[in-house]
Amino acid sequence: MRILVTGKNGQLGRSIQKIVNTGTKIDNNQSPNDFIFVGREELDLSSESSISHYFDNNDRFDVIINCAAYTAVDKAEEEQELANQVNHLAVKQLTKIAKDQKAKLIHISTDYVFDGESNKPYLETDTPNPINAYSRTKLAGEKALQTVMPMNALVIRASWLYSEYSNNFVSTMLRLGRERDELSVVNDQMGSPTYAADLADAILEIIRHKKFRDLAQTTQIYNYSNEGEISWHEFAKEIFKIGNIECQVNPVTSQQYPTPAKRPRNTLMNKDKIVKVFNIKISNWKSSLNTCMKILKQQQ
Numbered sequence: 524m525r526i527l528v529t530g531k532n533g534q535l536g537r538s539i540q541k542i543v544n545t546g547t548k549i550d551n552n553q554s555p556n557d558f559i560f561v562g563r564e565e566l567d568l569s570s571e572s573s574i575s576h577y578f579d580n581n582d583r584f585d586v587i588i589n590c591a592a593y594t595a596v597d598k599a600e601e602e603q604e605l606a607n608q609v610n611h612l613a614v615k616q617l618t619k620i621a622k623d624q625k626a627k628l629i630h631i632s633t634d635y636v637f638d639g640e641s642n643k644p645y646l647e648t649d650t651p652n653p654i655n656a657y658s659r660t661k662l663a664g665e666k667a668l669q670t671v672m673p674m675n676a677l678v679i680r681a682s683w684l685y686s687e688y689s690n691n692f693v694s695t696m697l698r699l700g701r702e703r704d705e706l707s708v709v710n711d712q713m714g715s716p717t718y719a720a721d722l723a724d725a726i727l728e729i730i731r732h733k734k735f736r737d738l739a740q741t742t743q744i745y746n747y748s749n750e751g752e753i754s755w756h757e758f759a760k761e762i763f764k765i766g767n768i769e770c771q772v773n774p775v776t777s778q779q780y781p782t783p784a785k786r787p788r789n790t791l792m793n794k795d796k797i798v799k800v801f802n803i804k805i806s807n808w809k810s811s812l813n814t815c816m817k818i819l820k821q822q823q
């Protein structure tokens with residue numbers, strides 16, 4: 524097996540690398556050497572020619588896991604063309620290559636494809652309606668993938684991704700909480716965080732699964748996040764509680780905290796499909812946050 528993972532320096536890419544390097548969660552027939560991790564230095568998704576060049580100069584892959592993306596939600600409002608190239612056109616090109624190579628493709632998308640106006644957890648079959656530029660490019664990527672590769676690909680929609688790596692909500696809260704006595708965090712956007720290590724585990728579980736290995740599976744979308752429903756305000760409070768940080772968290776509305784990109788109000792997703800099809804066990808958000816914060820503490 525040759526498994527290509529893009530976005531090697533991102534949260535999810537690094538989380539997959541960490542697990543693969545331990546050798547524990549991979550198939551008995553696999554070795555960590557079967558995984559090839561690439562970043563923008565090797566495979567620049569903003570450049571069509573860089574993508575072609577990379578695949579023209581490497582042997583074919585059996586599986587491609589696309590963790591790379593343009594993820595700067597607010598900046599995407601100004602950089603729509605770049606975001607569209609990386610999240611849509613590059614995904615289309617990668618999908619064509621995967622199809623030509625007869626490789627299976629796993630692509631990561633987002634809960635933000637939904638407008639957040641539903642009062643029920645979103646199902647994979649609910650109609651997306653993105654409300655910002657980033658999410659429009661991510662949805663365009665999903666759609667291109669489904670058109671080019673109606674078989675043998677899989678899209679996983681994640682939400683509120685955090686990890687012990689790089690900048691994310693947890694690391695930002697920890698930094699601000701140590702600097703300030705009080706903070707304002709929105710309490711009218713609901714959802715569920717996704718610990719990148721849990722998603723990485725789920726992806727590795729999926730590629731070991733017989734249903735994934737079987738040929739000729741129709742392309743499917745799956746929702747994935749940790750269990751539980753919270754607001755960003757509750758998330759911040761729990762981060763400070765676990766971290767023993769004395770910082771008051773004041774609830775504010777999205778209207779009181781305007782951002783360049785609008786955020787959906789409620790993007791809780793129903794995860795029954797991924798649980799049932801691939802037998803994935805999903806942890807509660809609090810236990811995963813505890814795990815991540817323990818690792819962060821050890822790194823200090």
Ligand SMILES: NC(=O)c1ccc[n+]([C@@H]2O[C@H](COP(=O)([O-])OP(=O)(O)OC[C@H]3O[C@@H](n4cnc5c(N)ncnc54)[C@H](OP(=O)(O)O)[C@@H]3O)[C@@H](O)[C@H]2O)c1
Binds near residue numbers: 532594689
């Ligand atoms: N973060 C979230 O809250 C969130 C929520 C839901 C879904 N998702 C989705 O989950 C996936 C993984 O997200 P993440 O949080 O792990 O993202 P991340 O930490 O921002 O990592 C994204 C990676 O993509 C790479 N990248 C960006 N532009 C590139 C380009 N032109 N060519 C090649 N690589 C490029 C970045 O490279 P550099 O390191 O060189 O910049 C980075 O390593 C993405 O598809 C994202 O849309 C994320």
